[in-house]
Amino acid sequence: MATDSKDKGELTLASLLHPLDLFWTKASYRKVADEFHPFHQHSVNVALHVLTTGLGVWGAVRLAMLTQLGTSAVLAYGILIALTTPIVTALCHTVFLYGCWQTPTVAVTFLDSYTLTPLYVGVAAVVLGYGLQDLAHYLCVEKTYMGSYINAKPWMLLIHSVWLMPLVIDGVLVRNLFLDCIPSRNRNVVVDVASRQAVEDLRTWINATIPSTPETTHVWPHAQPATDGPVTQLEQDAAILAGFRRVFSATHYDIRPVVPMNEIYVTAVGAKRAINSDAVFYTPHTDGPYWWLPGASLYRVLVGVTPNQMVRTHFNLQHESQDQVLDMYNVVGFDYNRELHWIDHVPNAVNSERRSLVKLHFIVYPKGWHRYGALCAKANTTYNTWARGNFLQTLRPSTVYDYAVAWWIWLTTWSNALWEEHVGWSNLMYIATSYAVSAAIPGFGSYPFLILTSFRHYLVYMTTFAFRQPMVAHGFLMRDAKLYKTISMMHLARALVPYVDFPRDAPGLAMACVGFAVTLAATARLGMVRTYFGTELGFVKPCWIEGFPYGTIPHPMIVGQIFAFAVLLVTLWERLAAEHVALLVAHMSCYAAHMLQEMLTSSY
Structure with a gap:
């Protein structure tokens, strides 16, 4: 039995506590890691564990420091981890442990009458950290590692905890510090349908049943047997579901x-009417208002039912190469509430x-x-039903009210699209949250807001350059980079500006x-697409760029920025406050880091 367990790499108490090992070995750690990680596939679960485990370890360290042997115990724990874990993991853990060591425990008073001593604060941190880990597993629908061994090998709890x-x-x-989550990804689903017979049956029914009209026709497909079966097949189509899974992993969604x-x-047939709700289709728009639902996306999936070479669907915040001419059997799915099209x-x-589609929807x-x-x-x-009612009412506007509603639909559609294309509701939420966080943290003034909104575009640049797959949504990249660069400036x-003494500083400003x-x-010289990594991301072909400043100044885009900031720093040096010196130096450092990244990792 012992030989079989060893051959299978199974963990046993004897294999982990071999008498010849001064400490548990790196091989033993790898075995535990191989068992641990399958129970932590969900990225949110891992992120929450950083907080919950960090809280628990901090509490344990602070409790240890309340004893006479506390310093020795913490040092021994740190050395044990350093000797038995991979080098990068050991370094990160050492930094974290040093932070726990240097963060003192203070008494906490709440409800004006109850005070927790440092001892009870430490105990509360350990208990809370442990309990919240189970909550994280519950929220992410993942079983706990402890549950896999606690009955058969209860001694593993000590090793697991250490x-x-x-x-x-x-x-x-392994998740690249979650930095690869920062770039906006192209989340559109583009496939060819597997249920081709269902498409052909719908095409036959449409051409035989739906009369030609000067307005679009909308049919409820499950109201008659001739369309109920084919549409049900499309709702369960294997190719469509596989397309979703390329964007949304089964682990997370x-x-x-x-x-x-x-x-x-x-x-519709004939010319498009200018003043009715059909005009919305020819105007950049999102279909729904629920962009703010966290973690959830309602997808509209268009299935081409008839041949089409004439009508093209544009996605404003994607590169133009992602535009679709939806032919028969073609499928394109996009976020109903967030994707401009x-x-x-x-x-x-x-x-x-006539161009005919089936509009499927998936949550x-x-x-x-x-x-x-x-x-x-x-x-x-509910929203779609209400909006469809207004839409159908204004297909043939005849009263002042009908025309007013039609214009209202068009105006709100246009203004929302303008906002989304240049600012974005998600960016508004980020900026508002940054401001609220800054206001909620006492003693730091506006610095948190300044930092969170001054340097985000550098993070966008560097993470996009580093993590190019899955496909980046190029329009989102350009929008976000330009927005946060503007806020930064x-x-x-x-x-x-308050430090500028004109005309004394005119030469420096020039x-x-x-x-x-x-x-x-x-x-x-590059053009906007290439400026924002269009070549590196595969949207345009590589080509040699000639003409000033290329061929004269190396990395002119970044060097020009660093030069400008350096000149401002020198010109205003004697008058600048320390925090403003730090701000300029931070900008220069971020540009220098990105230039170094391009030099070391660029393929061109």
């Missing part, structure tokens, strides 16, 4: 069809029959959160403008 923080750190390192929203759409006509293309929500998913689906269904202007001009010249 190595828990390094194991969590490993989980973060569940996907369910939202049947009440599904419809058959048949386009519109249609136009391919020049000189003509369709032989994507956190794995296991079925009630939340149902709630999100219900909210979108506004912060700089607000900080530096030199700084030369640096900014070099950056603008480089941008103009």
